[in-house]
Amino acid sequence: MADADAARIPRHIAIVMDGNGRWAKARHRPRSFGHNAGRKALREVVEGCLREGVQALTVFAFSSENWQRPQDEVGALMELFVRALDKEVDELHQHGVRMRFVGDLGAFDPTLRQRMNQAIAHTAGNDKLHLNVAVNYGGRWDVVQAARKAAEAVARGEFRADEIDEQLLGHWMSLAELPPLDLFIRTGGELRISNFLLWQAAYAELYFTDTLWPDFDQACLRGAIEEYARRERRFGRTGEQVAVKAST
Numbered sequence: 001m002a003d004a005d006a007a008r009i010p011r012h013i014a015i016v017m018d019g020n021g022r023w024a025k026a027r028h029r030p031r032s033f034g035h036n037a038g039r040k041a042l043r044e045v046v047e048g049c050l051r052e053g054v055q056a057l058t059v060f061a062f063s064s065e066n067w068q069r070p071q072d073e074v075g076a077l078m079e080l081f082v083r084a085l086d087k088e089v090d091e092l093h094q095h096g097v098r099m100r101f102v103g104d105l106g107a108f109d110p111t112l113r114q115r116m117n118q119a120i121a122h123t124a125g126n127d128k129l130h131l132n133v134a135v136n137y138g139g140r141w142d143v144v145q146a147a148r149k150a151a152e153a154v155a156r157g158e159f160r161a162d163e164i165d166e167q168l169l170g171h172w173m174s175l176a177e178l179p180p181l182d183l184f185i186r187t188g189g190e191l192r193i194s195n196f197l198l199w200q201a202a203y204a205e206l207y208f209t210d211t212l213w214p215d216f217d218q219a220c221l222r223g224a225i226e227e228y229a230r231r232e233r234r235f236g237r238t239g240e241q242v243a244v245k246a247s248t
């Protein structure tokens with residue numbers, strides 16, 4: 001029974017934390033106010049994941065396309081990241097959370113990069129929950145950087161080009177060392193992936209909700225997990241095949 005219960009908890013959840021701007025607008029406040037409220041929602045959801053026994057949580061905090069936003073919003077977001085790292089890392093560490101950042105980190109200023117590296121080092125020994133924050137991340141970038149590593153390995157003579165298959169390329173994708181992505185959540189009502197985890201989401205269950213990210217709380221997370229538990233994951237097989245496998 002315990003195993004059957006565990007199977008209903010997604011091992012790895014990804015979230016497109018969308019809707020901060022609209023949440024702030026509804027309150028006649030600047031967009032940065034919404035981003036700040038979004039940070040609190042993330043804290044709630046991390047606690048929820050710890051409570052539910054989720055192994056990995058990957059959140060989209062800043063996309064490679066978000067640089068196109070007005071400069072003051074980008075600046076406010078960068079400040080928020082630094083503040084959040086300063087304030088939250090200790091508590092995350094106490095909860096046994098291991099932090100990592102995924103994306104092209106070279107674009108960030110040295111202060112922020114240093115904070116990120118400190119957070120990674122500080123929490124490296126933890127394993128209760130893997131929290132991956134995607135910053136300057138794009139799903140296409142991820143495929144490209146993996147392809148580049150594959151090409152370099154071929155150039156070094158470690159592999160032949162015809163040995164590069166899905167499994168091998170998959171090793172070079174971000175998050176390859178973590179459990180497969182089971183549940184992909186997007187808040188804020190938009191029905192799109194926005195260049196998030198394209199490769200990793202190939203067989204994830206997709207869950208879209210109109211709830212704006214700052215309003216997404218532990219009850220909302222529970223709702224998404226319950227919906228996930230009701231889904232039949234067939235991976236190309238028939239429903240009958242899946243039922244036989246589940247009963248053996």
Ligand code: IPE
Pocket residue numbers: 017018019020021022023031061062063066077188
């Ligand atoms: C998501 O909220 C947060 C980031 C992209 C950093 P938005 O800022 O996109 O909020 P909406 O979509 O405008 O409401």
Ligand code: IPE
Pocket residue numbers: 016017018019060061062063066190192194
């Ligand atoms: C996706 O949200 C990126 C993050 C949540 C960080 P956006 O609000 O930028 O997505 P689009 O542009 O509306 O698709």
Ligand code: MG
Pocket residue numbers: 018019020188
């Ligand atoms: Mg948005």
